[in-house]
Amino acid sequence: MTDLERATREAAERLDDHVREIVQWHFSEETGTPYWLERAASLGFDPRSEITCAADLQRFPLFDGEVLRTLPHEQFVPRAYSGRPFTIFETGGTTGMPKQRIGWEDYKIDYEQFSDTLSDEAFPPGGYWLMVGPTGPRRLRLAIEHLANHRGSSCYFVDLDPRWVKKLIAGREFDQAKAYMRHVIDQAVAILENRRVSALFTTPKLLEELSERLSIPGAGIRGVFCGGTTMTPQTTRFLVEEVLEGEVEFVPTYGNTLMGLAAHRKSLREDGYSITYQAPQPRAMLRVTSFDDADRTVAYDDWGRVELTTLTREFFMPRFLERDEALRRRPCDDYPWDGVGEVRPFGAESSKIVEGVY
Amino acid sequence: MTEPIHIPVLRGGESYSSLDRAELTSPRDGRVLASVSQANAGLIRRDLRKIHERAAVLRAIPTRDLLEICKRAGELFMTASLPIDDDGPAQGPDDYVALLSETSGLPHTLCRRNMNKVRTVFDEMEGILAGLMRGMDLSVVDTGFGEHCGVRVCYYETTDALGVVLPSNSPGVNSIWMPALALRTPVVLKPGREEPWTPLRIIRALMAAGCPKEAFHFYPTDHEGSATILQGCGRALLFGDEKTTAAYAGDPRINLHGPGRSKIVVGEDMIDDWREWFDVLVASVVDNGGRSCINASTIIVPRHADEIADALAEAVVSIEPKESSDPDARLSVFANPKFAEWIDATIDAGIEAGGAVDLTLEKRGTPRRLELGGSQYLRPTIVRCQSIDHPLARTEFLFPFTSVLEAPQASMLDALGPTLVLTAITRDRDWIRELVRSHSVDRLNLGPYPTSRAEWDQPHEGNLFEFLYARRAIQGGAEC
Structure with missing residues (x-):
């Protein structure tokens, strides 16, 4: 057995242990979540005794995200957290009633774990950060600030409302969309020209736009943490080689309010700038499923739809089909579990998806 | 199996291999003939930031020298093995014709005819500039100052680059942007999806002839990239259908080249002699495989x-699809078979609606659409329409197609609609004066000239010099 095979097996065992713990937690009378306690009766199996490993999660039907828009938050408060005020986070660029996730400490734990993947050279402890992106009701804003604080840093913020951008683009008000983009970048430039900032979080499009106004390394930025929209290998290479002038560490990420944050494999150049993301297992797991049959995991290096399972004491969400598709990637030394590669919006090959600047 | 050719992006003449590639396949058998590097919009934006410095390199060369470079480039374009990528085999003229034919669908004969057209532009560049500049001394381009017909003139560049979003229908279309180089303006080209070969070969020929590489930007790209070229260059030419060009209507920086809808009108004074110049009608319909915007529709x-209409149908009905390499081939393959199906169905629907008859169909007795050796063709079609308002009456398709109508001379001008080339066969001076005043007509051929005939000292689809240079009022500075 190779070292990687051994590590993969151990990671799978840790995941199985974690699955059992989380299912017990959410389905027990003492600690459980009202939503799941009620659902248990109609599942047709006893989760506490019959879900013994990650593979058993397949027995759950696909998670209906609509309940996160429609049910009262109290339905998702585990009894163990009863009476504790919670934070309410909303999903990214959704228009209309957004999906909402409640939480207490999850975002801090997720981002503290993520912090371990960042280098001190690129994200120096104590250096200032700037976030240019969606703040508002999203988890990201608090999470980035916590991440900066966790690394001994403080963070400036420039807001971008992706819901407004989507409306402008859908209404073909491109001039307004450009003006709004300019407004956002103006604010970022003002911060960068007047404060010493060493780390930046933003979206790929905003990063590119910012680089049209100033040199990112020239402004003192050493690390860029970037996510929110699709990054093809060519886009990634362009950002690394030209926008960041080959001098700034580039950290692409994939995440959302429901999952947390997936880190990327460090071997970007060796992988031809094809980004592979790794779920923060065991707290969340990603599976690439067949487009025709969500019960079937696709073969390695095949495209499929991304399925997310979130496994924390605060939030249990098995088998939620994301609006993304990706390549299934093999485990690697740093992350001995499946990864998701070249993530893009579901159906991106057959139609042009409006992602705006988010 | 041979490796597909890699077609790079050119950034100021430097080859760039993108990680994002599009495959260029043979419509005949699906073989991948080329892997085309795609430029992302951000990369184009970034390059355009450097365009002023790149333009300065080209502008350091006197126009007279550029004309010599053009002459040399014409020879190289016709005869030399020229690189496609920095690595990989060079492409000789025969390989160029074979690949151009394979991906664009044009038969070899028409590829070579278009090749000659491009060469003529290289060779006749001085005459072309004379036409565009109305005989003004070329030194005006170099210095900005000059004298014309006894009047002092001063011109300045309106842009540091000419952006061009090209079509795939005919290689000859490249003749429109080529004078920009001689006018000391760098070009930023987005080639048509099925026809990257000709603009790239023109660029390579010019570079080999001594034109500075900084003048050339070649970006196979997507819609966002095209929009970046159109909006990022100070002046641009956009080729496309009405849907594509509508978004830019009214933008004076962008010269639109939509459907040509070229026409022939005949006056009362000459119609009875129609057999004398009948060949002009045939040539206008079938030249260049009927694919150009300057073919009469x-x-x-x-x-x-x-x-x-009957005589035209008789004349074209014998034109049948032949293998692309056949020296007698006159019809083009449809690179996109679905497009041929759509055109065929559209014409059928127009006929079924009444008020029009397909005379070629009746004479030929075989369907309009034909598959030969895995390729889709449309046979020439002559439709006799009863009214100018019939859906087929003023429609242009990508094959030899024309509608023939009867209308009193007095009402013809109002019936024209947008017309890229109008051949007016008449000597009626009053009517000619009316035609000259028409805002619907771009190029006017007075007399029995095919719509497809180009005279190089006449501007085609706008005057490129006036697009790239503006006149400034000037007083003093006589020593300049």
């Missing part, structure tokens, strides 16, 4: 419409 006559 409508013929309006005051009488004899039935006879003329």
Whole structure:
């Protein structure tokens, strides 16, 4: 057995242990979540005794995200957290009633774990950060600030409302969309020209736009943490080689309010700038499923739809089909579990998806 | 199996291999013939930031020298093995013709005819500039100052680059942007999806002839990239259908080249002699495989419409699809078979609606659409329409197609609609004066000239010099 095979097996065992713990937690009378306690009766199996490993999660039907828009938050408060005020986070660029996730400490734990993947050279402890992106009701804003604080840093913020951008683009008000983009970048430039900032979080499009106004390394930025929209290998290479002038560490990420944050494999150049993301297992797991049959995991290096399972004491969400598709990637030394590669919006090959600047 | 050719992006003449590639396949058998590097919009934006410095390199060369470079480039374009990528085999003229034919669908004969057209532009560049600049001394381009017909003139560049979003229908279309180089303006080209070969070969020929590489930007790209070129260059040419060009209507920086809808009208004074210049009608319909915007798609006559339509149908009905390499081939393959199906169905629907008859179908007795050796062709089609308002009456398709109509001479001008080339066969001076005043007509051929005939000292689809240079009022500075 190779070292990687051994590590993969151990990671799978840790995941199985974690699955059992989380299912017990959410389905027990003492600690459980009202939503799941009620659902248990109609599942047709006893989760506490019959879900013994990650593979058993397949027995759950696909998670209906609509309940996160429609049910009262109290339905998702585990009894163990009863009476504790919670934070309410909303999903990214959704228009209309957004999906909402409640939480207490999850975002801090997720981002503290993520912090371990960042280098001190690129994200120096104590250096200032700037976030240019969606703040508002999203988890990201608090999470980035916590991440900066966790690394001994403080963070400036420039807001971008992706819901407004989507409306402008859908209404073909491109001039307004450009003006709004300019407004956002103006604010970022003002911060960068007047404060010493060493780390930046933003979206790929905003990063590119910012680089049209100033040199990112020239402004003192050493690390860029970037996510929110699709990054093809060519886009990634362009950002690394030209926008960041080959001098700034580039950290692409994939995440959302429901999952947390997936880190990327460090071997970007060796992988031809094809980004592979790794779920923060065991707290969340990603599976690439067949487009025709969500019960079937696709073969390695095949495209499929991304399925997310979130496994924390605060939030249990098995088998939620994301609006993304990706390549299934093999485990690697740093992350001995499946990864998701070249993530893009579901159906991106057959139609042009409006992602705006988010 | 041979490796597909890699077609790079050119950034100021430097080859760039993108990680994002599009495959260029043979419509005949699906073989991948080329892997085309795609430029992302951000990369184009970034390059355009450097365009002023790159333009300065080109502008350091006197126009006279650029004309010599053009002459040398014409020879190289026709005869030399020229690189496609920095690595990989060079492409000789025969390889160029074979690949151009394979991906664009043009038969070899028409590829070579278009090749000659491009060469003529290289060779005749001085005459072309004379036409565009109305005989003004070329030194005006170099210095900005000069004298014309005894009047002091001063011109300045309106842009540091000419952006061009090209079509795939005919290689000859490249002749429109080529004078920009001689006018010391760098080019930023987005080639048509099925026809990257000709603009790239023109660029390589110019570079090999000594034109500075900084003048050339070649970006196979997507819609966002095209929009970046159109909006990022100070002046741009956009080729496309009405849907594509509508978004830029009214933008004076962008010269739109939509459907040509070229036409022939005949006056009362000459219609009875129609057999004398009948060949002009045939040539206008079938030249260049009927694929150009300068092919006639409508013929309006005051009488004899039935006879003329019948004679035209008789003349074109014998033109049958042949293998691309056949020296007698006159019809092009449809690179996109679905497009041929759509055109065929559209014409059928127009006929079924009444008020029009497909005379070629009746004479030929075989369907319009044909598959030969895995390729889709449309046979020439002559439709006799009863009214100018019929859906087929003023429609242009990508094959030899024309409608023949009868209308009184007095009403023809109002019936024209947008017309890229109008051949008016008449000597009626009053009517000619009306035609000259028309805002619907771009190029006017007075007399029996095919719509497809180009004279190089006449501007085509706008005057490129006036697009790239603006006149400034000037007083003093006589020593300049």
